[in-house]
Amino acid sequence: MTMPFPRIRSTLAVSAFAAALFGAAAGAQAADCPNGLRDLNIGVSVVPPNVVHTTPYIAKSLGLFEKHCINANIIAFEGGSSATVIAALQQGKIIANVTAAMVGSGMKAHQIWGFAPRLPQxxxxxxxxxxxxxxxxxxxxxxxxxxxxxxxxxxxxxxxxxxxxxxxxxxxxxxxxxxxxxxxxxxxxxxxxxxxxxxxxxxxxxxxxxxxxxxxxMPDYVFNIYGASDEFIKNDRDLLTDAVAAMIEANRMIYRDKDKVIPIMMEASEKPKEAVEFAWAELTKNCIWSVNIGLDRKRTEWTIANSVELGDIPPDRNLTYEQLVDQSIAEAALKKVGGPTEINGCSA
Structure with missing residues (x-):
């Protein structure tokens, strides 16, 4: 039985104020796309998003997706492991949170980039x-x-x-x-x-x-990793690479340009400035957002083992790192943004 593709929340209203500020720059960037903009759905795990989930909103609002020739539509879900997320990943042209338990339960998908690999809560x-x-x-x-x-x-x-x-x-x-x-x-x-x-x-x-x-x-617990269906990875690797590149740039901007990202975070999360600034300080201090590929074999293998121990993955479906993670997409995206970096001691 197939489930309808969820249409839960668009970010058009969220990013309208930023579009006025950055629309001209985004348009100039988009003009460098000879084949136009490619459509891509980006899943977010919460409605409205928490501050930690605002990376794609920042990439969209500041024209970073358009810079990489992508027309991004952000869709917010009620839970990163919900049935609608699983259905969307299996049916649609979307990247969203992919967990070890999802793949261990039989979903044909791989993780491609860790945008917030550490627990923020x-x-x-x-x-x-x-x-x-x-x-x-x-x-x-x-x-x-x-x-x-x-x-x-x-x-x-x-x-x-x-x-x-x-x-x-x-x-x-x-x-x-x-x-x-x-x-x-x-x-x-x-x-x-x-x-x-x-x-x-x-x-x-x-x-x-x-x-x-x-x-x-739970220092080794992997929190939020973007992934895609194996079919999507096979058929449109370049689009996924460019999307990850745009969001790596957004994460780096989060660390480097507080004044630019805080208003976008406030608008997306619907939270007051004082609370958002508190969250920004905590999240950047603790290196919650990645600045590179955000993938770690040791922590991923711990999370897989923990899922098996607790019964979320059947023992006979135990996963290797390679069965869960396609690291090559994040590595290719990292090259597009100039290679690895470290910001304020954060290097994931």
């Missing part, structure tokens, strides 16, 4: 929760995909550390936009939040606090 809990063991019996978020979704997976990992199982907590499914409001309203006792929402939670929910910084608890 913290697990935030109500005042009375002091340890992981205190999560027993509590209402925990399963936003963005329910069972198997990112929030569910992070809560499961914390419960496991405390010798508990998912049956020891109550999981609440809701839209991703409901994560922070759910905590503030007391509907949730624990939820994985991005830095901008950690900032807002401290203002809006007395006693709410960070139980675990997820990157510290």
């Amino acid at each position: 913290s697990y935030v809990v109500a005042e009375e929760i002091k340890t992981k063991a205190d999560l027993k019996g509590k209402r925990l978020s399963a936003a963005g995909g329910g069972v198997g979704g990112f929030n569910w997976l992070m809560a499961r990992a914390l419960l496991h550390d405390a010798g508990l199982t998912v049956d020891d907590a109550q999981f609440v499914s809701q839209g991703l936009a409901g994560r922070l409001p759910g905590l503030v309203a007391g509907q949730l006792d624990g939820v994985s939040l991005h830095p901008e929402d950690v900032f807002l939670a401290a203002q809006q929910k007395p006693g709410a606090h960070v139980l675990v910084v997820l990157a510290q608890a």
Whole structure:
């Protein structure tokens, strides 16, 4: 049974203000494309996106996709591992988040570039929760995909550390936009939040606090890696290479030109300036965004093994690095942008 291609959220409105500022430059860049602009859909894992997910919005708003002869349409999904993402990857001309569990479950796709390979979130809990063991019996978020979704997976990992199982907590499914409001309203006792929402939670929910910084608890866990179907990779490798090149340039601009990217992040994420600036500082300080290929064999193999251990990948479908990752596209894109670099100690 095929699922309709999701049409969830366009970025035309998001980037309209930036288009006025940068349209002339983008048009000049597009004029260097003798065959015109090639269409490409870019998937984003959250509606509206968190600050960490805004790389393609920045690339679009600042004309970086057009510079590489691409007409990018950004589509936001309710969860990076949702059924609609999987269907879109299998059916459409799209790049989106691809996980080891997806490929291990039989999806014919490969990861091609790690745009935010490290976990950016913290697990935030109500005042009375002091340890992981205190999560027993509590209402925990399963936003963005329910069972198997990112929030569910992070809560499961914390419960496991405390010798508990998912049956020891109550999981609440809701839209991703409901994560922070759910905590503030007391509907949730624990939820994985991005830095901008950690900032807002401290203002809006007395006693709410960070139980675990997820990157510290799971330093080798691979967070968000763009990938494409094997058919797409086979048929249009040049387009994928150019798209990755544009987004590498966007990530580098995030580190180097705060004043230019913050307004785009605010517009896309629909979050106030203070929260976005807090998130930008946290994410750049911790090297969350990649500046090169964003792919790491050791961390990827750890994530695969972790997925097998927890049952997300059947043992008989265990993956090698090469079965999950096509690194050649990111390497080709890196050459297009002048080769590897390091920015403020960040070199992934």
